[in-house]
Each structure stands twice: as C-alpha cells, then as structure tokens.
Amino acid sequence: MDVSERALLAAIARVLSGAGPDVVVGVGDDAAVVAPGSGELVLTTDALVEGSHFSRSTASARDIGYKAVAVNLSDIAAMGASPRYALCALTLSDAVEAAWVMELFGGMREACDEHALSLVGGNVARGSEVTVAVAVTGEVAPGRAITRAGARAGDRLVVTGTLGGAAAGLRLSTGRTPPTDEERAAIMRHVRPTARVGEAGVLARFGATAMIDVSDGLALDLSRLCASSGVGAQVWLAAVPIGPAASLDEAIGGGEDYELLATLPDEAAVAAARGELAESFGVPLIEIGSIREQLGMVAVDATGDEAPLAPAGWDHFA
Amino acid sequence: MDVSERALLAAIARVLSGAGPDVVVGVGDDAAVVAPGSGELVLTTDALVEGSHFSRSTASARDIGYKAVAVNLSDIAAMGASPRYALCALTLSDAVEAAWVMELFGGMREACDEHALSLVGGNVARGSEVTVAVAVTGEVAPGRAITRAGARAGDRLVVTGTLGGAAAGLRLSTGRTPPTDEERAAIMRHVRPTARVGEAGVLARFGATAMIDVSDGLALDLSRLCASSGVGAQVWLAAVPIGPAASLDEAIGGGEDYELLATLPDEAAVAAARGELAESFGVPLIEIGSIREQLGMVAVDATGDEAPLAPAGWDHFA
Numbered sequence: 001m002d003v004s005e006r007a008l009l010a011a012i013a014r015v016l017s018g019a020g021p022d023v024v025v026g027v028g029d030d031a032a033v034v035a036p037g038s039g040e041l042v043l044t045t046d047a048l049v050e051g052s053h054f055s056r057s058t059a060s061a062r063d064i065g066y067k068a069v070a071v072n073l074s075d076i077a078a079m080g081a082s083p084r085y086a087l088c089a090l091t092l093s094d095a096v097e098a099a100w101v102m103e104l105f106g107g108m109r110e111a112c113d114e115h116a117l118s119l120v121g122g123n124v125a126r127g128s129e130v131t132v133a134v135a136v137t138g139e140v141a142p143g144r145a146i147t148r149a150g151a152r153a154g155d156r157l158v159v160t161g162t163l164g165g166a167a168a169g170l171r172l173s174t175g176r177t178p179p180t181d182e183e184r185a186a187i188m189r190h191v192r193p194t195a196r197v198g199e200a201g202v203l204a205r206f207g208a209t210a211m212i213d214v215s216d217g218l219a220l221d222l223s224r225l226c227a228s229s230g231v232g233a234q235v236w237l238a239a240v241p242i243g244p245a246a247s248l249d250e251a252i253g254g255g256e257d258y259e260l261l262a263t264l265p266d267e268a269a270v271a272a273a274r275g276e277l278a279e280s281f282g283v284p285l286i287e288i289g290s291i292r293e294q295l296g297m298v299a300v301d302a303t304g305d306e307a308p309l310a311p312a313g314w315d316h317f318a
Numbered sequence: 319m320d321v322s323e324r325a326l327l328a329a330i331a332r333v334l335s336g337a338g339p340d341v342v343v344g345v346g347d348d349a350a351v352v353a354p355g356s357g358e359l360v361l362t363t364d365a366l367v368e369g370s371h372f373s374r375s376t377a378s379a380r381d382i383g384y385k386a387v388a389v390n391l392s393d394i395a396a397m398g399a400s401p402r403y404a405l406c407a408l409t410l411s412d413a414v415e416a417a418w419v420m421e422l423f424g425g426m427r428e429a430c431d432e433h434a435l436s437l438v439g440g441n442v443a444r445g446s447e448v449t450v451a452v453a454v455t456g457e458v459a460p461g462r463a464i465t466r467a468g469a470r471a472g473d474r475l476v477v478t479g480t481l482g483g484a485a486a487g488l489r490l491s492t493g494r495t496p497p498t499d500e501e502r503a504a505i506m507r508h509v510r511p512t513a514r515v516g517e518a519g520v521l522a523r524f525g526a527t528a529m530i531d532v533s534d535g536l537a538l539d540l541s542r543l544c545a546s547s548g549v550g551a552q553v554w555l556a557a558v559p560i561g562p563a564a565s566l567d568e569a570i571g572g573g574e575d576y577e578l579l580a581t582l583p584d585e586a587a588v589a590a591a592r593g594e595l596a597e598s599f600g601v602p603l604i605e606i607g608s609i610r611e612q613l614g615m616v617a618v619d620a621t622g623d624e625a626p627l628a629p630a631g632w633d634h635f636a
Contacts, residue, residue: 024358025465029546030396030530031362031456033463036354040342043438044349045453047407049445078348089365089407089451120361127367129446133407135363135453138349145351147343212348228347 001126003098008124011098015105020118023085032120034085039139042081046071047133050093056130058173061100063191065107068132071215073115073195074258078213079147080204081140083115083197088122091131104132115197144204146262148228151210153293155263156270157233158285160199160277163218165189165243167254172245186245193258199281203262206273211262216255220313223297225261235289235309238302252299253312263291319444321416326442329416333423338436341403350438352403357457360399364389365451368411372509374448376491379418381509383425386450389533391433391513392576396531397465398522399458401433401515406440409449422450433515462522464580466546469528471611473581474588475551476603478517478595481536483507483561485572490563504563511576517595517603521580524591529580534573535631541615542629543579553607553627556620570617571630581609 001008013027025033048054048068056064069086076083088108092101105119112119117136169190172183179187196213203211212225218240226233235252242251264270274285289300297309319326331345343351366372366386374382387404394401406426410419423437430437435454487508490501497505514531521529530543536558544551553570560569582588592603607618615627 025397025463029465029467030393031360031399033397033399033458033465034359034361035460036359041352041354041359041403041455042349043352043403043405043453043455045405045407045439045451046441047409047443047449047451049409049443049449051446052409052444075348079343079351081349081351085359085361087361087363087453089363089453091365091367091370091449121363123364125365125367126370127447127449128369131365131367131409131445131449131451133363133365133449133451135361135405135407137359137361137455140351142353145343147347147351149347 001092001094005124008098008101011102012105015102015109016119023118023120026120034120037139039141040145042076042079042138042140042145044072044075045133045135046075047131049131050129059191061103062107064132065104066111066192068134069108069111070193070195071258072134072136073111073197074213076136076138077195077197077200078211078260079140079145080200080211081138081145083117083136083138085137086112086117086119087135088119089133090122090124091127092124093127093129096130146204146208146211148210148212148225151225151229151231151263151291153231153291155209155265155291156267156287157289157291158264158270158287159241159259159261160196160285161259161283162241162243163214163257163259164246164251164254166193166256167250168243168246182244186243189243190256193256195258196260199277199283200260202273202276203260206269207265208262209265211260214257214259214261217253217313218261219252219309220311221261223311226297231291231293232295232297233289233291234298234300236300239286239288241284241286255313319410319412323442326416326419329420330423333420333427334437341436341438344438352438355457357459358463360394360397360456360458360463362390362393363451363453364393365449367449368447377509379421380425382450383422384429384510386452387426387429388511388513389576390452390454391429391515392531392533394454394456395513395515395518396529396578397458397463398518398529399456399463401435401454401456403455404430404435404437405453406437407451408440408442409445410442411445411447414448464522464526464529466528466530466543469543469547469549469581469609471549471609473527473583473609474585474605475607475609476582476588476605477559477577477579478514478603479577479601480559480561481532481575481577482564482569482572484511484574485568486561486564500562504561507561508574511574513576514578517599517601518578520591520594521578524587525583526580527583529578532575532577532579535571536579537570537627538629538631539579544615549609549611550613550615551607551609552616552618554618557604557606559602559604573631
C-alpha cells in the first residue's frame with residue numbers, strides 16, 4: 001500500500017459521504033447508527049476473494065466493487081426485501097495501490113446508488129490477497145419475506161432473464177482473441193451481474209411462494225429450494241433460457257448468473273408477473289417447469305422423456 | 319478442505335441452531351430475517367486475517383472464532399449499544415479441515431452466547447488464507463448512541479481495565495520458554511479479548527459524552543476521539559493502567575486491548591461509574607486525564623512536565 005491506513009480511510013470516507021437522511025451516524029465512528037423502518041430486518045453477507053472469485057488482471061477494481069455489492073443485493077432481493085444499508089470489510093494486499101482501492105469503492109458506490117443503498121461503514125485490513133466482504137441490511141414488511149421453503153406441488157417454476165452467461169463469460173474472460181459482441185455480453189454477465197431487486201418485488205406482489213437467487217447454478221439452487229420446501233421439481237430443458245455464448249450445460253450447472261428462481265401459484269400469476277417484468281425492467285420471465293410432490297428433480301427433454309437432474313453446480317471446495 | 323461445501327454448511331448450520339425467538343428466518347436461506355426492537359440500529363463489521371491478525375500455529379480455532387466476534391462486540395459496545403445479530407463471511411484455505419472450522423464456529427458461538435447475540439447467517443468461500451469477517455447489528459434507544467464526537471473541554475478521561483497487555487501477549491506468544499503466570503495473562507489478553515458490553519452500558523448511564531474502544535492503541539484512538547470532538551486532551555502517564563507483562567510504551571501505543579476509552583462530565587460521574595463497574599464486573603475504571611479546548615494531545619509525567627503525545631499506534635499498512 002502506497003499510503004498510510006489513516007490517509008486511505010480518510011479518502012474512502014470522502015467517496016462514501018452520500019448517506020441518506022435515515023443515517024444518524026455514518027462512516028468514521030466505531031459503528032454506524034441508522035433509524036430503521038417499520039419492517040422486519042433482512043441480513044446477509046457475501047465475500048469476493050481474489051483468485052477464487054476474481055483476478056485483478058482480468059477484472060477492473062470498479063467491476064469488483066460493483067459485483068461485491070450486487071451479489072449481496074441479489075440475496076436481499078431473493079427474500080423479496082428492499083436493501084437499505086451496506087458495510088464492507090476489506091482485506092488489501094501489498095500489491096494494490098490507493099488509486100485501485102478508490103476505484104473499488106467507486107464501483108461499490110455505483111451499485112449502492114442504483115438501489116438507494118447507503119454504504120455506512122467498514123473496515124480495512126491487510127492480507128496476502130484482496131477480499132471484499134460486504135454485509136447488507138434490508139427491510140421487508142412483517143411476515144412477507146419469501147423464503148426457499150414455501151413451494152407447493154403444482155406451483156409453476158419461473159426464472160428471470162437468462163442462465164449460463166456468467167459461466168460462459170468466466171470461460172471467455174481469459175481468451176486471447178478479441179471477443180465477439182455476444183462473448184462480450186457474456187463477460188459482462190460475469191463481471192457485472194445485475195441484482196434483480198425490482199423484479200423480486202414484482203414476483204412477491206404476484207404471490208411467489210418460494211424464491212432463491214441462482215448463484216451456484218440452476219440445478220443446485222433448485223435442489224436447495226426443493227429441499228427447503230420438501231417438494232420435487234421437473235425442468236423442461238427446451239424452455240431453459242440460455243444466456244449469451246453459453247451452452248445448455250452452463251445454463252443448468254454454471255454459477256453466478258444472479259437471476260431469480262421462483263415458484264408462482266398459477267398461470268395467471270406467471271402471466272401477470274411476466275407482463276410487468278417485461279414492461280418495467282425489459283427482463284423476460286420464463287416458465288421452465290413445475291413443482292411436484294414426488295421428491296427429487298427430473299429434466300424433461302423436447303420429446304417428453306424424463307431423466308434425473310443431478311443437483312450439480314458450483315462447490316467452492318470441489 | 320476435506321469435505322464438500324454442502325456438507326460443511328450443513329455441519330455449520332447444526333452448530334448455529336440456537337437463534338432466539340426474534341429470529342424469523344435463520345441460517346440456511348438467502349438471508350436471515352429478524353424482528354427488530356424499537357431502537358435505532360447500530361451496524362459494524364471487522365475482520366481477522368490470517369498472518370495479519372492471527373497465526374494458526376499459535377492461536378486455536380476456538381480463540382480465533384471468539385475474537386472475531388469479540389472485536390465487533392467491542393465496536394457495538396463503544397456506541398453504548400446492545401448487540402443483537404451477527405453474520406460471518408468466512409474465507410477458508412485448503413490447509414484447514416472441517417474439524418478446525420467447527421471449532422472456529424464453536425468459538426464464535428461462545429462469544430455470541432455470552433451476550434445473547436444470534437449468529438443468523440454467513441457465507442463460506444475459498445482463498446489462500448483464512449479470513450473471518452463478522453458483521454454485527456446492535457440496537458440503541460433513539461438518540462442515545464455515544465459517538466466519538468461529544469467530548470467537551472473539562473470532561474474527565476477514563477479507561478476500563480488495563481492497557482498494553484494484548485501487545486505484550488502478541489510479543490510473548492512466539493516465545494520459546496514456557497510463559498510465567500503474568501505472561502500467560504498477557505497472551506490471553508491477546509488471543510481472547512473481552513468486549514466491554516456491560517461496562518459500556520454503565521458508562522452510558524452515567525453520562526459518557528464520548529466513547530471509543532481502544533483497538534489501535536491509546537494514543538491513536540484518543541487522537542481519533544479528540545479529532546471527532548474538536549478538542550485536545552492531556553494524559554497523566556503515571557495514571558495509565560498498565561496490563562500484565564506490558565511496558566508503558568505498550569500501554570500507550572499497543573493495539574487490541576479492546577478496553578473502553580470514554581469521557582465523563584464530572585468527578586461524581588466518574589466515581590459512580592467506577593463503583594458500579596467494580597461491583598458488577600470486577601473491572602476498574604481509571605481516570606487517566608482530561609479533555610481541554612486546546613487542540614493536540616499532551617502527556618504529563620509524574621513531575622508535572624508536559625510533552626506532546628504523538629498519535630502513534632497500529633497502522634495496518636505501516
């Protein structure tokens with residue numbers, strides 16, 4: 001690091017001085033103090049680790065900061081909640097300079113500003129690799145959080161946007177030839193995922209019974225939703241929306257798309273949510289299968305044949 | 319890692335299944351959901367990084383987990399607030415095994431249980447070194463948070479417990495000869511700091527005007543309190559309570575004691591707080607100086623001579 005901790009913290013505080021009127025004490029004290037709303041609190045944390053989630057040689061500091069916030073926003077969205085406050089525990093290595101850190105916070109602030117999220121505090125430590133651990137506090141009306149546990153047999157299984165693009169982007173991000181437009185779109189899916197915060201609100205309004213964000217792959221995250229709900233599911237392979245430059249395998253087993261996987265009670269709810277999502281966000285809502293009583297997951301191909309669908313996906317220790 | 323991520327997360331969830339009645343959705347969904355109290359929210363995060371804050375060869379997993387929570391509790395305490403909920407973003411290296419991680423969570427739970435804090439969620443990622451990033455949400459009555467900014471000229475400067483012990487413990491923890499009882503006490507100060515949560519409540523009740531926890535050294539943390547309050551301070555060197563096996567230099571410049579440094583309005587408040595702290599917690603409250611209008615810090619020695627006190631202490635990038 002090319003500056004002292006004190007100088008760095010002062011510079012960070014200047015980047016972050018954009019807190020809302022509900023922030024009683026912001027950056028710069030032992031802890032932040034905020035005036036809560038009337039809802040229940042939704043709490044989550046997720047970290048991006050150099051070498052595991054990003055490389056400083058292929059991702060910009062701004063993108064890394066943006067994504068570190070976005071992956072947390074995605075978890076808040078998946079509960080049907082609204083994000084409110086963020087904290088960041090940052091580990092920096094000797095290899096990064098103050099300017100890089102400022103860009104990182106710039107990216108975090110960008111993601112925060114998109115959702116009126118206040119970055120109210122944080123901490124900086126030193127290590128051998130960069131780690132960006134973010135914690136976000138959200139809010140939801142009492143009793144209205146959408147867990148993974150509410151899916152019922154007969155529910156329609158829907159997904160926002162497309163899947164597999166982020167996995168394709170990761171695969172393509174180390175390529176040596178200039179990317180095509182489609183490949184560039186895939187790489188953007190990997191480096192700058194969009195948290196479906198507004199979309200989650202629409203799905204909640206139309207009665208989503210269960211919801212999860214697709215962070216570790218469709219098959220694995222669907223298996224989690226099914227396990228929590230005590231149900232099984234069938235997935236129509238031909239309906240799975242495949243992201244830019246991605247294969248069907250990547251759409252089913254690739255992580256980091258941060259789309260929403262939800263269950264809706266009937267066709268009318270799917271249609272209503274689909275209409276509002278397309279109109280308000282330009283994002284498609286695709287029905288990719290249904291929930292059934294029988295445990296386990298099956299994939300149904302275009303000819304109607306069923307085969308077991310393994311809950312395979314991203315395992316950080318595999 | 320000797321198990322899959324899924325098996326590890328399931329094991330962690332079993333260790334953590336002790337959440338209170340205000341936890342609506344605990345570990346195992348996209349985010350936790352809790353029913354807040356009527357106060358303002360206090361938010362903080364702090365991380366322990368292998369190689370920088372601890373070594374797995376000299377500290378046990380249980381101690382590391384305990385300390386990772388304690389350092390956050392200390393920040394909540396320093397606002398005069400009560401801790402409520404914790405989250406943990408954990409980065410694990412290939413060198414640690416599942417049993418080590420279970421012990422780490424056991425230590426986190428121990429620290430949580432001491433303060434009725436619910437560990438409601440977290441995340442596990444993989445990296446080249448272990449990082450334990452914890453975020454804690456606390457609560458304080460509206461308008462009653464004690465910041466660093468309220469100290470006024472004439473206030474008495476007090477500190478809980480003793481200082482420098484943790485720095486001495488760090489120095490001694492790599493020693494090759496068996497430690498004496500005093501050295502062992504110092505090492506315990508370093509590996510298992512006590513967050514002064516109850517003590518902070520007492521100081522708040524007796525009118526503390528400003529408060530900070532001594533994490534980076536008395537001189538540096540006092541300089542932060544003074545800067546926030548727009549005041550100066552004098553410190554009586556002979557009054558500074560020196561921790562086990564520590565030198566005066568370590569008591570003034572050594573970090574990680576996690577004692578509270580507070581300002582109280584008058585002698586009566588100091589006496590009242592001192593009495594209750596000794597009775598309720600067995601912890602001394604020592605008056606070590608006073609706040610004055612003139613900016614800057616001075617150290618007063620036993621003969622009454624004043625010398626400038628430099629705001630030196632722990633800098634993570636020094």
